[in-house]
Amino acid sequence: DAGVIQSPRHEVTEMGQEVTLRCKPISGHNSLFWYRQTMMRGLELLIYFNNNVPIDDSGMPEDRFSAKMPNASFSTLKIQPSEPRDSAVYFCASSFWTGGDNQPQHFGDGTRLSIL
Amino acid sequence: AQKVTQAQTEISVVEKEDVTLDCVYETRDTTYYLFWYKQPPSGELVFLIRRNSFDEQNEISGRYSWNFQKSTSSFNFTITASQVVDSAVYFCALPRGNAGNMLTFGGGTRLMVKP
Numbered sequence: 059d060a061g062v063i064q065s066p067r068h069e070v071t072e073m074g075q076e077v078t079l080r081c082k083p084i085s086g087h088n089s090l091f092w093y094r095q096t097m098m099r100g101l102e103l104l105i106y107f108n109n110n111v112p113i114d115d116s117g118m119p120e121d122r123f124s125a126k127m128p129n130a131s132f133s134t135l136k137i138q139p140s141e142p143r144d145s146a147v148y149f150c151a152s153s154f155w156t157g158g159d160n161q162p163q164h165f166g167d168g169t170r171l172s173i174l
Numbered sequence: 175a176q177k178v179t180q181a182q183t184e185i186s187v188v189e190k191e192d193v194t195l196d197c198v199y200e201t202r203d204t205t206y207y208l209f210w211y212k213q214p215p216s217g218e219l220v221f222l223i224r225r226n227s228f229d230e231q232n233e234i235s236g237r238y239s240w241n242f243q244k245s246t247s248s249f250n251f252t253i254t255a256s257q258v259v260d261s262a263v264y265f266c267a268l269p270r271g272n273a274g275n276m277l278t279f280g281g282g283t284r285l286m287v288k289p
Contacts, residue, residue, distance in 0.1 A: 089274065089275045091276070100279070100281055100282065101265070101279050101282075103276060103277075106274060106275075106276050108274055108275075113274055114274070114276060147217065149219060151219075153275050155274055155275040160206075160207040160224070160269040160275055160277075161224075161275065162209060162221045162224050163221070163275070163277060164221060165211075165218060165219035165220075165221075166218075167217070167218045168217055168218065168219075170217075
């Protein structure tokens with residue numbers, strides 16, 4: 059079975075450029091999560107979608123960050139304009155939520171983002 | 175609020191030693207799940223186990239075992255006869271209560287197994 063697929067695996071770009079990260083969740087999963095991981099701050103949840111609807115975006119750092127989920131099989135995380143402090147590994151994860159039964163989240167391989 | 179504490183930030187052992195990674199949690203929920211994830215040097219996050227608070231029996235999977243004690247709010251992870259391939263960062267996690275399927279992660283424990 060295909061796992062969570064993220065692209066690109068690595069992205070190096072200059073400050074001020076727009077960055078778009080992509081995620082394809084596991085088929086049949088109805089919950090999708092975007093995380094950011096840095097040495098300083100550890101693993102941070104940025105945004106959580108359920109049935110393609112954003113449920114909690116309290117972790118999104120600022121207005122430069124936006125996320126969309128136009129359908130059940132695709133999500134994007136966009137940073138515009140990017141800054142060096144956005145450099146991190148960004149993970150997408152998906153799971154199946156039925157209410158009360160916390161199924162495990164399954165993670166993609168991550169996108170290593172470097173902003174110069 | 176939900177909280178997960180992994181007090182050991184880094185552990186170093188020699189191959190074949192047994193090692194236990196501690197996880198202590200706080201929750202207001204009466205029933206809940208707990209999770210462990212592994213992050214090897216290659217960077218991906220791998221799901222290891224999910225346990226329900228109803229079930230306090232120890233779980234064993236090969237060299238891995240988990241000890242869940244509700245009375246002390248702990249969910250510890252033991253690796254028996256550690257191997258170099260066990261070197262990774264290990265995360266313990268707890269759902270955020272009535273908030274969908276979001277998780278609260280501990281800070282992680284970096285395990286280094288030396289040959």
